[in-house]
Amino acid sequence: QVQLVESGGGLLQSGGLLRLSCAFSGGIFSTYAMGWFRQAPGKEREFVAGISRTSSTTSYADSVKGRGTISRDNAKNTVTLQISSLNLEDTAVYYCAADQHSPFSVPKGEWEYDHWGQGTQVTVSS
Numbered sequence: 001q002v003q004l005v006e007s008g009g010g011l012l013q014s015g016g017l018l019r020l021s022c023a024f025s026g027g028i029f030s031t032y033a034m035g036w037f038r039q040a041p042g043k044e045r046e047f048v049a050g051i052s053r054t055s056s057t058t059s060y061a062d063s064v065k066g067r068g069t070i071s072r073d074n075a076k077n078t079v080t081l082q083i084s085s086l087n088l089e090d091t092a093v094y095y096c097a098a099d100q101h102s103p104f105s106v107p108k109g110e111w112e113y114d115h116w117g118q119g120t121q122v123t124v125s126s
Helices: none
Strands: 001-007 010-013 018-025 033-039 046-050 058-060 068-073 080-081 093-097 120-125
Touching: 001 093, 001 120, 018 033, 033 058, 033 068, 033 080, 046 068, 046 080, 058 093, 080 120
Parallel strands: 010 120
Antiparallel strands: 001 018, 018 080, 033 046, 033 093, 046 058, 068 080, 093 120
C-alpha cells in the first residue's frame, strides 16, 4: 500500500528557510497529485501547496504564496516543499498527501486525498 514519509522541519528561526521532503512508496508515484497540508495548534488542517502529476500545475495557499515552492521528482518518488521568510504563523505539523483521482489538477480539499503521511513538526521561533 502507499506510504508517505515526511522529513525535515524541526525548530527554525523566524525569517529562515523551511525545506520538507516526502518519500512515496507502494504505488506509481507519477499517477498521484501531491499536496502539503499543515495543522497549527487549535486550528483545522489547511492546504499549503500542491502539484499535479507532471508538475505542470502548482497551487499555493495565500499564506505561503510568494514564499513557497513545491516540486517533485518522479524518478525519485519525492515531493519537496520549501517556504522562505518563515514567520511564527508557519508553526504547525506538516503533512504530505497523495491523490490518485486528479489527472491534471491540484486538489485543495483534504477530503480529496487518499493517502497521508504521519506529519512532521515545524516550530518557528523568534
